[in-house]
Amino acid sequence: MAENVKVVSSSLVCGTASNSLSRLELNPWDIRAFQTVPIQRCLIFHNPNFEFESLIQHLKNSLSRALDFFPPLAGRLVATQHGDGMASFSVDCNNDGAEFIHAIAPSISVSEVIDPPSFIPEVVYSFFPANAGFTNFEGISKPLVSVQVTELADGVVIACSANHVVIDGPSFWHFFTSWSEISRGSESISKSPVFDRSIAAEDNRRIHLPTLEKNLIGPSQLPRKVFHFSKEKLGELKGKANSEMETDKISTLQALLAHLWRSTVGSSEDSTTRTLALLIGARSRLSSFSDAYFGNAFFPVALAMSGSDLWKGGLGGTAMKINQLIAQTSNEAISRNAEKKVEPRIRREGEEKVVIHAMGSAPPIVITSTPRHNVYDCDFGWGKPIAMRSGYTYKVEGLVVVFPAADPGGMDLEVCFAEQTLQTMEDYLTSH
The missing domain is CATH 3.30.559.10 (Chloramphenicol acetyltransferase-like domain)
Incomplete structure (x- = not known):
């Protein structure tokens, strides 16, 4: 404390x-x-x-x-x-x-x-x-x-x-x-x-x-930063992404995530493999689920691209890849995942925790949460909140928390990365 x-x-x-x-x-x-x-x-x-x-x-x-x-x-x-x-x-x-x-x-x-x-x-x-x-x-x-x-x-x-x-x-x-x-x-x-x-x-x-004593998965010491996007900026990104691909299928969030993902790329010569991981909600996809289902109900998917492909594909090309990844995830696959036996490994206390990124790859970007959450409806009797923040457990390299902004129609992204990466992202996001 x-x-x-x-x-x-x-x-x-x-x-x-x-x-x-x-x-x-x-x-x-x-x-x-x-x-x-x-x-x-x-x-x-x-x-x-x-x-x-x-x-x-x-x-x-x-x-x-x-x-x-x-x-x-x-x-x-x-x-x-x-x-x-x-x-x-x-x-x-x-x-x-x-x-x-x-x-x-x-x-x-x-x-x-x-x-x-x-x-x-x-x-x-x-x-x-x-x-x-x-x-x-x-x-x-x-x-x-x-x-x-x-x-x-x-x-x-x-x-x-x-x-x-x-x-x-x-x-x-x-x-x-x-x-x-x-x-x-x-x-x-x-x-x-x-x-x-x-x-x-x-x-x-x-x-x-x-039966183990402790799970040692824990947060990093890296900084976090909030990037804010107004309703107008989000509309601009969505319009540009759909225009580039001559479609109307790309959503606002898909365009924003493509914009964020591309901000981690230094140049068109960047051959580093970059991975974007998403959690797809199951409540609206499975008929056996109610919107009020209380518990865990999500399905992880991931997409990998080289930095040069992210750069050359443009905002629309990257956003369409995200759109296709989500569209191709069948409800049957999600249902099978919900019923699949699992045996997660919980580290024994004292085991060394080592995180190794494959040679030629960058830390993955993991997208969590959604702008659909009713964050600003939480009025306890003296007015609505003016901001939301996440706790220390969300200081994990590459983790991005998406949530609605206080201004209607806007979105905020809490991003955890090395300081230099955050600066690179900020430079890109403020100039594009």
Whole structure:
């Protein structure tokens, strides 16, 4: 915790009522998340117009009632031992509670957080609970959701860290917006979560994993920067990409990702192989899924091109490659992936962590999140947020977090790369 962010109190918040869901089985998509980091997002608000102590109590009370609708988030991951060095995992909806931390940072202003001169300031990571060394595998002994509310000099930050084994991006914002609805005075929520795990075959629901002490996958020390794109700029990129390819199939996001990908290329002579990885949401693609499905539901795809091909293909050529990659991903392939047995390897404590890029290749760009999330609908009763940031677990080289901008129709990209690469990207993005 940074010296200028101090914790005032920490407690567990439990649901207020008993629920009919006692246990949540995990499907292969959930199990794969053992190898990833928790989801960490924070919303930044201007000062609420009421006393902060009463605000803290109000947020605790509303969180408690929100957990009634999301019982797995108040539960704990449990391991069932099988006597052969293996275990299977599920969520015990035992209402042990979510963590709630109250912190203060009276010397930090909102502008310092959202308008830094260069990179996202390190103090942002102190707004998150358990931001260092926390892994999804440690959910066995920790709350699956931790919230930290930090009072700034002229604002407030509400941050949430959630175990990725039980929640993905759409589910995360489903919970966050539902909590804000209750905070505003609603007795219920507008969309009830669906916890059905029937997408996985019966024998896949309990998947044996090595019983290990710790997952060592963790963040880097590289800087992160936010690139903002207005509605007008996005329209310009989409129009240019479609015009170059004489089509109307390229979406705004596809054009933007092509623009970002090309910004990493130094020149037309760059022969380095560059990979773009995407996560395709499954909720709208599989008939057995509801939009309110609560859990992990995404399918990874990737596309590799040389730097020279990215350069020579132009914005339209690159965007069309992305468009075709997504269009060629069949619903059948996604369904098979959801039912496929998995045995993710969780590193033993003490094992060396080594990341090696193939000779002649660059670190991959991994796109996560989506501008469709209702980030700026999270009004807790004193106005909408003015910005969103991710936590320390998202400091992974090449990771790009896509989210809507505060200005309607705009998009923001949080990008983590080496400082020189970020400068190269910024130079390109501001001149094209």
